[in-house]
Amino acid sequence: MQEYHHAFYEQRKGYLDALLDAYRSFDKTMITLSAGALGLSVVFVKEVAPAPAPETIWGLHIAWGLFGLALVLILSSFLTSQYSWQRAMDREDEAFTNGGVPPESGNAWAGATKILNISCLVAFATGVLAFVWFSTVNFTGVG
Template sequence: MVSKLDPDSNNDLKYKVYLEERKLLVDAKREESRLFDKAILTLAAGAFGLSLAFIRQIVPSNGIKPGTMFMLIFAWAWFCISLLSTLISFLTSQSACSKQMEILEVQYFDNHNSQDEKNNPKNWPAILTKWLNILSIITFIIGAIFLAAFSISNLLPEGGHYVG
């Protein structure tokens, strides 16, 4: 009996396409793992570092204005959600690559050319990764808006606007 992974049992072109696609997926998985620490550190250091520097260097002279602390807390909460969804998305991305490799093996070696769901399963980790990335971007933007609102509110004089 011939092995499923034996190139002689399949069309050479099909096998080459399989190998190229598999290599790309392995490389993508490796790249996602490499970028994981870099992305988390960048987001965390940027968002929290900026807000802490603002509080330490700009706000201490006048103190945090009453009624604005909630904006900072909300900003931090949204940044945390963004960081967590980014963290989880990197993990689901790795699972998505593994799942796609399994799907490729079925498509190229089991000769399932049917278009039905049973023979062409969805890559749910890839779908989840996409939505986690969208969540991460949206929550980061919301956090940035709250941080900007907090900063502006604490930079304006008591009257609420600058007089020229």
């Protein structure tokens, strides 16, 4: 039985390590993509479409706002993730002192982190769509 518990623990630890790596990769990717898209859009307006059609500028403003929002959301998720891990450790401490019985209260920070990550992805994707639309309408050709 001891061997089974050790194997279970090792497998569980492997899953947790993979999950943490996936979270880190997502966070880094979203920061890189959002900041990069913001920078790319500025260059596009400066170099390719320096005089966008006045009736389409709102598309660019929406894209910029959404890229900025994606950055704020992912950075906020860093904070809620830290709170979530702290809450998880506190729950484990409580369970340990109560003879293995976990506390009844949950971990709202974990849910908040999930919502922020999903919202970040939606904001970024919508920003990309707005920027693609703006770029397509205002493309003047290079050279």
